[in-house]
Amino acid sequence: MLNETPGDRTVLEVENGSVAISGRPILRHIDVRIERGEFVALMGANGSGKSTLVRTMTGLRKPVGGTVRIFGSDLADFDDWHRIGFVPQRSTAGGGVPVSVWEVVSSGRLTRRRLLRPLMRKDRQAIMDALDVVGLADRSRDGITTLSGGQQQRVLIARALAGDPELFFLDEPTAGVDLPNQQALAQALATLKDRGATVVLVAHELGPMAPLVDRAIVMRDGRIAYDGPPLADHEVHGPLFGASHNHHHHPAPASRDHAPHVASPLDRTSDGEGR
Amino acid sequence: MDILALDFMIRAMIAAVFTGLAAPVVGTYLVQRRLALMGDGIGHVAVTGVALGLLTNTSPTWTAVVVAILGAVLIEVIREQGHANGDVALALLFYGGIAGGVLITGLAGQSAARLQEFLFGSITTISPDDVWVTMALSATVILLGVGLAPQLFAVAQDQEFAQVAGLNIRAYNVLVAVLAAVTVTVAMRTVGLLLVSALMIVPVAAAQQLTRSFRTTLLAAMAIGVSASFGGLMVSALALDVAPGPTIVLLALAGFVLTWPVGMWLRRRRRQQLPFDEIEPLAHDEIEEHPHEHGENCGHPAVPHGDHVDYVHDGHRHAPHGVHYDEH
Numbered sequence: 074m075l076n077e078t079p080g081d082r083t084v085l086e087v088e089n090g091s092v093a094i095s096g097r098p099i100l101r102h103i104d105v106r107i108e109r110g111e112f113v114a115l116m117g118a119n120g121s122g123k124s125t126l127v128r129t130m131t132g133l134r135k136p137v138g139g140t141v142r143i144f145g146s147d148l149a150d151f152d153d154w155h156r157i158g159f160v161p162q163r164s165t166a167g168g169g170v171p172v173s174v175w176e177v178v179s180s181g182r183l184t185r186r187r188l189l190r191p192l193m194r195k196d197r198q199a200i201m202d203a204l205d206v207v208g209l210a211d212r213s214r215d216g217i218t219t220l221s222g223g224q225q226q227r228v229l230i231a232r233a234l235a236g237d238p239e240l241f242f243l244d245e246p247t248a249g250v251d252l253p254n255q256q257a258l259a260q261a262l263a264t265l266k267d268r269g270a271t272v273v274l275v276a277h278e279l280g281p282m283a284p285l286v287d288r289a290i291v292m293r294d295g296r297i298a299y300d301g302p303p304l305a306d307h308e309v310h311g312p313l314f315g316a317s318h319n320h321h322h323h324p325a326p327a328s329r330d331h332a333p334h335v336a337s338p339l340d341r342t343s344d345g346e347g348r
Numbered sequence: 349m350d351i352l353a354l355d356f357m358i359r360a361m362i363a364a365v366f367t368g369l370a371a372p373v374v375g376t377y378l379v380q381r382r383l384a385l386m387g388d389g390i391g392h393v394a395v396t397g398v399a400l401g402l403l404t405n406t407s408p409t410w411t412a413v414v415v416a417i418l419g420a421v422l423i424e425v426i427r428e429q430g431h432a433n434g435d436v437a438l439a440l441l442f443y444g445g446i447a448g449g450v451l452i453t454g455l456a457g458q459s460a461a462r463l464q465e466f467l468f469g470s471i472t473t474i475s476p477d478d479v480w481v482t483m484a485l486s487a488t489v490i491l492l493g494v495g496l497a498p499q500l501f502a503v504a505q506d507q508e509f510a511q512v513a514g515l516n517i518r519a520y521n522v523l524v525a526v527l528a529a530v531t532v533t534v535a536m537r538t539v540g541l542l543l544v545s546a547l548m549i550v551p552v553a554a555a556q557q558l559t560r561s562f563r564t565t566l567l568a569a570m571a572i573g574v575s576a577s578f579g580g581l582m583v584s585a586l587a588l589d590v591a592p593g594p595t596i597v598l599l600a601l602a603g604f605v606l607t608w609p610v611g612m613w614l615r616r617r618r619r620q621q622l623p624f625d626e627i628e629p630l631a632h633d634e635i636e637e638h639p640h641e642h643g644e645n646c647g648h649p650a651v652p653h654g655d656h657v658d659y660v661h662d663g664h665r666h667a668p669h670g671v672h673y674d675e676h
Contacts, residue, residue: 131512154514161508168380168505170552173561180502184513189495216560219618232509242512 082108083145084240084271085130090139092122092129099125100295103139109239112262112272112285116309117292123275124162126292127242130273131159143240155184158233160243163226174220174228175213178203181235203234207261223254230261240271247280256281278306351585359479360471360581360592366486367535367547368577368596372555372569373493374531375548377524380504380562386423387545390532392442393419394541395449397533398466403456408466409481409533416529419445424525428518469540469593471581478537485534489527494566500524501562538577539593546597547573554604557611576600623652624665624676633675635666642666642673 083106090103100122107113117123128134129141132148141148144156158181181203182196192200204210207227209220217225226246233241243262247255259281265272266285279286283303291299291309351357378386397415401408419441426437453463465473474482493500503510503520511517528548535544555568580596588595642648642659650657651665658665658676666673 133508133511152514154512157512159509159512161506161512169382169384170376170380170562170565171556171560172505176501176562177505180498180505180509181513183498183502183510183515186498188499214560219622229509236513 084109084143085273086140086142087126087130087136088140088142090129090136090141092125092134093137094125094134098137098295100129100136102296103129105290105297105300107271107273109271110269112266112287113274114279114282114286114289114303115273115275115292116277116279116289116304117298119277121292122295123292124244125295127244127273127275131157131242155236156239157184158236158238158241160226160229160233160241160246162244162248163222163229163246172217173213174204174209174215174217175200177217177228178213178231178235181232184236184238199237200231200235203231206234206264207231208257221251221254223250223257226250226254227257227261230258234261234265238270240273241265242273242275244275245277246274247276247278247282252281258282259285279303280306356472356474357585359474359476360585361578362479363471363474363482363538364577364581364592364596365574366483367531367538368574369570370486370489370493371531371535371544371547371577372551372573373490373566374524374528375552375573376562376566376569377493377500377504378528379549379552379556380501381524383427384549385545386420386438387528387532387548389423389438389442389445390416390420390529391536391541391544393445394529394532394536395463395467396445396452397449398463398536398541399449399452399456402458402462403452409478409536412466412533412536413485413530416533417526420525420529421522424521428521466536467540467542468591469536469538469543471538471592472585474537482534482537485530489531489534492523493527496520496523497563497566539596543593543597546600547577550597550600550604551576554600554607557604557607558614572600572603576603620649620660621651624654624658629667629674629676634669635673635675638666638673642668 085105085107087103087105090100090105091098092100092103103126105126115123115127125134129136130143132141132151143151144153178200179192179196182192182200185199186192186196201210201213204213207230209224209227209231212220212224217228220228230243230246233243246258250258262272262274262282262285272285274282274286276282283306286303289299289301289303289309290297291304352361375384375387378384394412394416397412398408400415401411404411422441423438426441450463453460499510499515500520500523502513503515503517504524507517510520531548532541532544535547539547551569551572552565554572556565559565559568576599577596580599581592583599584590584592584595640646642650642661644650646659648659648661648666650659653665653667653676656667658667659673660666665676667676
């Protein structure tokens with residue numbers, strides 16, 4: 074990469090970042106700089122720390138050392154959240170109450186709405202556009218649970234899109250998604266790229282998204298093992314980067330003993346990290 | 349109809365309408381977070397609050413509000429710090445609350461009958477001051493619960509996304525806990541602490557049988573809640589000589605019993621009409637002869653499949669093709 078001064082082009086910068094979970098060091102010596110308009114794939118085996126890194130970049134996890142700067146300001150002071158679109162790992166698309174696709178996507182608009190104001194025409198337009206990009210405009214009135222897993226993932230992308238952000242973080246959007254839906258996802262991401270968005274994509278495998286990637290960062294055991302031009306899927310899982318390719322696309326259910334967790338009010342447990 | 353003009357009855361009707369509207373608002377958020385029993389837990393903790401009021405000769409409503417809010421925030425802290433549900437820790441809190449309440453009431457030298465008023469409600473003995481408190485607190489719960497619906501919805505739906513969207517999730521979580529505590533103490537006079545959760549949860553359970561979106565669930569639950577609480581009061585005052593609290597709860601449950609089969613039928617129909625995947629059939633299998641012509645009123649469900657419809661017939665999918673049908 075060119076040795077540019079950290080100016081307008083840098084949207085995200087991690088300097089000597091380290092992250093610990095429950096006192097155990099997970100990420101060490103992380104130095105990353107992401108430039109405007111880049112499409113970066115963050116890859117690595119399970120447990121290599123790629124999800125933790127993205128959670129640190131979005132402020133969900135506080136670094137114990139180093140700095141994270143986003144759009145030029147320290148993450149602790151950052152409050153332009155409408156410039157960021159986050160697509161978390163698909164977890165709880167359905168709560169206990171029926172929820173429509175439209176409602177999920179409209180919550181992505183909250184970054185731009187003021188308290189106690191109804192949806193303006195501009196908001197509705199943005200929500201409709203976001204649904205159009207992921208190809209689900211005709212499903213907006215349907216309950217989210219009537220959609221397939223891959224379609225639900227596209228809804229989450231539309232939700233991030235609805236706030237018109239400049240920088241996207243996607244955490245394993247293709248995990249457990251069938252090929253036609255992966256292609257639809259790739260198409261939506263290509264639209265984002267064409268619009269000039271910066272994308273940080275956590276992926277175990279790129280699949281149909283491979284042609285979009287400008288740069289690959291490969292994590293291994295909590296450190297950055299590679300940062301450069303895109304790699305093919307099989308190279309990432311080669312011996313250089315540790316674990317061989319295994320098909321653990323679904324996180325194994327966390328094991329729990331059957332003793333009553335009476336101590337839980339006082340004991341801070343590590344919150345299901347390292348998937 | 350004279351009874352309706354009596355002062356105590358008018359107060360009871362006002363209290364019933366306000367609590368019937370407010371309780372399902374909070375209930376919707378609790379159900380969405382899968383914390384349907386949280387209201388029950390707060391109700392148990394509030395028993396201690398009532399007893400403290402009896403012991404110190406202050407208003408049991410206000411001591412119950414304070415203790416319920418403390419209990420609700422404590423439950424929220426347990427939830428945030430520990431496992432997602434930390435249910436054993438919650439159970440400890442519940443039983444501590446009710447045992448403490450009964451013990452302190454005994455210390456205060458009050459009879460069980462006095463505590464009974466709060467455990468099972470006594471809407472017809474509500475005082476004018478209590479009506480004002482009920483109206484003010486219920487209106488606050490409704491305004492915040494409906495006004496901040498987009499934010500509260502986002503936080504309950506996906507906490508991590510809400511945090512990256514810049515919402516202060518801890519503040520919103522505590523707000524829901526406090527609203528739940530306030531609702532519990534408000535509804536305590538209507539249906540009683542032991543049944544309070546029913547007025548929060550049962551209308552939501554009934555409403556969600558028929559709805560597809562969060563917003564309509566919230567509004568329908570409010571409608572069912574207010575019908576049940578007002579209707580229950582009327583039934584108990586005019587038709588039967590029974591306590592209003594249990595009547596209200598049973599009426600809400602009747603609403604659920606009515607909507608449940610309809611919901612099952614709706615869900616089943618929706619599943620049947622889900623389009624089939626747009627995949628080319630493996631082969632062109634013609635059906636030899638067909639007893640009738642499929643059409644709008646043939647009794648076989650027509651399901652979209654790409655550019656045509658398949659008729660579901662005895663577990664087969666019949667697609668019209670010229671003069672015959674294909675197996676799809």
